[in-house]
Amino acid sequence: MAPGTQAPGWSADEALELLYAAHWRQLVRLAVLLVHDLGTAEEVVQECFVAVHRRWSHLNDPDKALAYLRQSVVNRSRSHLRHLAVVRRHAERVPLQEPVAGPDATASEQVRRATVLAALRGLPRRQREVLALRYYLDLSEAEIADTLGISRGAVKSHASRGAAALRAQLGDVLEETR
16 A cells, blocks of 8 residues: 555554654655744644544545645645744744755755755745645645645646746756756
């Protein structure tokens, strides 16, 4: 049975244990791209798993639990960012942590990664979400559309505009990574 699919009658514990083992890291990476902080991303994903566990018996189609988790991660990431905006308006600005490159990354790779992430952060929210889902999680247009609740045409449009903006901003950096 493929990860992300459940056998009929599986309990929430059994199904989510498999989903967690197979997709935790991927969902955290998605959340990091959206909220720009590893600790917060892990919390967002954990909250999503807890929410799905609580509502397991209410899922119309348990086979779509992974898609539901992805959508939950995107939505909770948005909520977190909205909350941060409110906090920043009413409190002292707190800098966000950069995602950390792997321990074996060279200094130039770390600089390149930071540059790309900064450029990605500069994109409009929807373009950033579509590009993260497409190129980081390697989801299809249909899966992205389902995750974000938008049409496939909108996915294509956001992906095209976002990629063009990144190419224009990063030109040389992207060429070095090929």
